Structure formats: structure tokens, C-alpha cells
Amino acid sequence: MKKSTMKVFLGVHTWAGLGTGMALFIAFYAGALTVFFHELEIWDSYHKAAVSEQQNIGEAQQLLDLAVTKQPNMTSNLRLYPAEADHPEHVVRWFERQPDGSFERHEFRLTESGSLNTAESNAQLAGFIYRLHYTAGLPTGFGVYILGIVSLIYGLALVTGLIIFLPNLLADLFNVRQGKNKKRFWLDAHNAVGVISFPWHMMFAWSSVVLCIGIFTIAPFQLLVYDDDLLELIGPELGVVQPLEPIGESAPMLPVEKLLAIAEREAPGFAATQLRFTNFGDRQATVQIFGNSNTETLLSNVGVTLNGSTGEVLAVSHPNTSGIGATIYNGLIALHYVSFGGYLVKWIYFVLGMGGAFLFYSGNLLWIETRRKRRQLRQPASSVFFARLNSGVCIGCMAAVSAAFLASRILMDLEYRGDVIEWTYYGVFFAAIGWCFVRPVGVGARDLLWACAVLTVAIPVADAAVLGMPIWRSLALEAWPLVCVSGISLLSAVMFWRMAASMHRRLQYGDANSVWAGARTGLPNAQVAER
């Protein structure tokens, strides 16, 4: 390839990476944690006195009956989550439609004495981290679309990055050169992580576009190609079944046990995780039963749709009988959500997710280093601004996530814990950005890394102090979500501390002609901050 073409691709890689890097950093950092969504929920609600034994299916029926008696207008958007080994309680959730089109969530549980518990769970940390993953912290209404566009550009950055690295692929792939030239080190590390995880990143770019802005990528074909409703054409293949039209005639619903038995008959070996009711109590009620089946393939999601009153099976969606379209689509989604392979694959995703966050951070650092003026103290204003923003957003996000964990544990009995978690996250996040803009660049980054270390090490301390579960007790009781959160927190805290110490040394002894230079330059802080 011609040198001029390579230069163009380098330019594209640069703007695409800079334009999306920070949003992707947040998405990947939060995404790596979201891999353990279910385990985080358990960590977050560990203090709750859960029922001692897994509730049986008769109790699911009892819960549903009590909930419907309590809220007779609860006919649609009604879901039953049967108890599982990790969630010994059945849960009924009703998403009540509000006049403005939004939904209000109601939760129902069965107490051990058999009465109805309508208290909302205040364990919302996992949900918040997940939202952070697909919105990067922007308002959900448009954040998801912004992340979709970011994913498009991310794909472009990946391909152009690979193209510019290809000529040196064999020579440089495993060659991370540590030395005086820090730019060389960051470039080698950036290339190694980027190229090794390239297929995984491409899958994420593609699946994220499908998940976030998929509807916009297929909508034009409705106008261009099809007279019929395109969604009706592809819906059945994806297991999307329109609910039956209600006839306004009440009829008894089939018992939950019977509904599950029909689903089991249609999809042997199927473990239900969710029952969705539409037009509950109507003769034409629809029940969609979703769950997992051990197919020993990438795909495990099964769906059975039936008439809730008569038991007539309306549709069955099973990986073994799926068409090529559903297999490709569901395969892509399964790869994104890591709904296969068990804990080994989840840990691999966790490491790759953190590696992805490093990729974007190091890419931004490279840009700053590339523009460095080696023979003068004053550095370009754009480099200084970007260094501040990069440190504030990326390190600030990590500090804010640790603070959210901490707040969630310390305020575990607070009714509005979910809100407080969000305020804590955004408070720390924006304070971190502000701090980077009022302090010299390197000093701000170092302080934030100290803050990260302190906030992160405080998580297992809070587990011990507030919950009475120090890590050794969690180990003894085999409370693995607590053990893992504490272990990862301690490890991360050590890494943050080492990075902060390294940054501190950089400030004291590093080259003065850099945006990261510190007090050794002899410049007053205000002057250093300008550079």
C-alpha cells in the first residue's frame, strides 16, 4: 500500500479513535463488570434476609394469585420470574403503563409466612452499571443511539487500525519495547492488545450497532423494498409472536405448573427463567415462556408462546430448529451477552473488556505523545485540553464506579439507594473532570489514581465493616460474589496505587517538556496548568 494511503488511514484511525475513545472506555469498563450482572445483583442484595430454601412452583402460583388479587388491573406487562438456585425467591414484576407512555415498576414477592411482600428491591447497582455500559452515562433516551453511532465509528477505527499495523504485523505483534521512549511503549502495547483482540472487538462493534441502532439500519428497506411489514416477515423467525387479540371474556388461567409442563413438552430440557403474561385473565390471554436449554452450542435461548387459558401452543423458538437468519442473529447477540461457555468465558470477556478500555485510553495517550513538543516547555493547548479530558473522563469513570459500589454497600438499607448510587457516580465523575481542569495535568491524573485506589480498597473494607463479611469469612462461607468483588477490588486498588506512584515519580523526575510534567519544572502551578 502506498505511503500516502497509509497516512490517510492513520488520519482516519486517529479521528475515529479520538472521537469515540472516551465513550467506549466507559462502555467497556462498565461492560466488563456487566459480564457478571447476575453476580453483582447477588453482591448488592447479600444483606437481605432471603428465604432459606428455594421456593417451589406451588409458591409461584400462590404469589401470582396474591399479586393479581392485590392489583386486579395488572393484566399486561406482567412477568413472573421463577426461583432459581441463585435466586431462591419467585418474583412478580408489573410494568404499569403511565399516561406519558413510560412504565412504573411494581414488584411482588412471597414471604416465608406466605404473605405478599410489595417492597421494591433497592439493589440497583448492577442495573445502573449495565445502563452505563450502553449509554456511557448519557440520558437513556438518546444515549443508546449515541452509543450506536459510536459503535459504527469504532468499527471504522478497528479496521483502519489493523490496516496501518498490517505491514509490521509479524515483526511488532509481540514486541512491547519498554525504555525511555514512552510513546514506543504505549504504541506497542496498544497494537498488541488491539490486534490480538481484533475479532472480539469487531464482533462487539457489529453487535452493538445491531442492538443500539438496528431499527434504523433496517427501516429504509421497508420503504425501498417491501410492501408488507418487514418486522412481520422477520419477526416469527426471531421468535417474536404478536399476542392474541383479547375478546373481553374472562376465563381462568392455566396454573403456572401446567404452563411450564407444556413448555417442557415442547422443548425438552428447557429451564424457564421468565413467564410474560399479556391480557391476563382473558380467554385469549397470551403467555410467553422464555428460558434456557443446554444445546451445547452458542445458542441456548428458548421461547414457547401459548394461549394462557387453553394451553394451545402458538409458537416455539428453539436453537435446534432455528433458520439460518435466527441462528446468525441470535449467535451475534449471544456473543455480545456472553450467554454461553460458563464462568471461564465470562472471565475471558472480563479481561478482554478491561483490555478494550486500556486500548482506548492508550490510543488517546498516543495522540497526546505524538503531538508533544520535545524541545519546549509549553505544549500545544489542544494536547493539554485533551490530556485533562482523557484523565478526567477515564480515570474519573473508574473512581466513580468504585464510589458507586461503596455507596451501594454503605447505604444498603436506604430506600432510595438506587438514586443515591447514581448521584454518587455522577458527583464523583464530574468532580474528577473538574479536578483535572483546575490542577496541572499530571497532578490531576495522579490525584485521581490515588482516589481510585482509596475508593476501591474501601469496598472490601465496607463489606467487612457494614456487612460483617471480611474476605476470609466470605471465603469460609463460599459467598463467591463477595469473594470475587473483594478480590478484584484489592487487586485493582494495588494497580491504581502503583499507577499513581508511577505518575508521582513521573511528576518528580520525568521530562519537563511534556503535558505530564510536574513541579520539577520550577513553574508555578498556574503556569504548569496552562501547558
Added chain:
Amino acid sequence: MLARSLIAVLLSIPATFALVGVVLVLIPQSTNAILPVLLLVFPVWMTLTCCSYLISDLQQTVIGLVAIAAVGFGLIATLRWTGLTLV
């Protein structure tokens, strides 16, 4: 770089819909290949965007992408109008 990138990124969008649309017109409506073809929007867009950077002349890039879109949309309209489409 800004003008070049805007052209590459934005003009590749209609060209992508035109190319994928032509394939969709030629696929029977009943086939389960519709979904995989719809999923090709992202890879096709990315390929077109990257390839458009290979053309050194900006004007030629614009002409190329507009031509792909125009020919594609024209083909879709013609196939549908003549009834040769399998949709």
C-alpha cells in the same frame, strides 16, 4: 481530512442501502435469508467507507459513491416496476 471523512462516512450510507437493497429484492420474501442480509448493513457500510479512502481524488470518491447509490436504487425500482423482483 474532515471533508474527505464526511463524504466517506455519509455518502457510504445510501450506497450501502442501495447494495443491500438490491440483494433483498432478489431474495424470495419467504426465505430466511432476509435476516442475514439485513445484518450485512454494518460490514457493507464499513467496507465502502474504507474503500472510499483508497481513491485519492475526492471528486471521484463522491462520483463513485453517488453512482453506486443511484444505480442500486434505480435497479431496485426497475426490478420492482417490471415485476422481476422475488419480493
